[in-house]
Amino acid sequence: DAMVIQNPRYQVTQFGKPVTLSCSQTLNHNVMYWYQQKSSQAPKLLFHYYDKDFNNEADTPDNFQSRRPNTSFCFLDIRSPGLGDAAMYLCATSRVRGMGTEAFFGQGTRLTVV
């Protein structure tokens, strides 16, 4: 059974039209992450939550926002998508295990901007 679920799997949006991607988890993990992955590249961390504490990466554009209303859910909001924002968006969760952290990923949402 899927433990990190992303919806939708595929999202098409118009240039400049706000879009929201969602992620839910059944693992009760403390940490939730959003990554952006472009073709043939490594996932790039946008931001993450440790419980309710939000941590933004320094190079994440202001166009990207996130919400975590409760432990299970996390949302990625793109306020004004540009063509360069077309990518796979990956949600992941982890529970800190003392000296190490395993992260588990959802299947991703492929965002197309037209």
Add this chain to the structure above:
Amino acid sequence: GQQLNQSPQSMFIQEGEDVSMNCTSSSIFNTWLWYKQDPGEGPVLLIALYKAGELTSNGRLTAQFGITRKDSFLNISASIPSDVGIYFCAGDTPTFGNEKLTFGTGTRLTIIP
């Protein structure tokens, strides 16, 4: 910031061959993780390493956490068609309240018929 260099970038092998790939870091990690990603899917965790020098196996996969804590390797023995995909290493230096992973650049594995 931390950087992870993964090599090789791509590998073309025949079914049945063994595979080896590695990651090196400019700084120390507390955890090394190896993921496999199929096209259009999220990365799937293969092996997690938590201690310097640790050697861990998962079926035909073996990975080691380097003694210096700045490197790790992944070996795949007797490759099969379903091994095709992109393999990523990832490192974690957990700082309480700021846990996050840094990913390597990936190794694309292709099996030649």
